[in-house]
Amino acid sequence: MKPLIITLLSIIALSGCSATxxxxxxxxxxxxxxxxxxxxxxxxxxxxxxE
Structure with missing residues (x-):
């Protein structure tokens, strides 16, 4: 369960960074x-x- 949460948070953070x-x-x-x-x-x- 922990890796899933970390993965989802990472995806959200990276998508926000690319938009910024x-x-x-x-x-x-x-x-x-x-x-x-x-x-x-x-x-x-x-x-x-x-001139």
Whole structure:
């Protein structure tokens, strides 16, 4: 009985970890895209002001 409980708890823990990891990767990707957009906007603004 004990191995069954340990196995079930392990499966639950691992599935939660994989969902968290997927969310982390998605959030990181979104943050990188947002940052890239802001840097490009800043560069365009500086270019307009210096021309």
């Amino acid at each position: 990891w997927s969310g982390f990767k998605e959030d990181t990707s979104n943050a990188a895209d947002w940052t890239k957009g802001k840097v490009n906007q800043g560069a365009d603004f500086v270019k307009e002001k210096t």
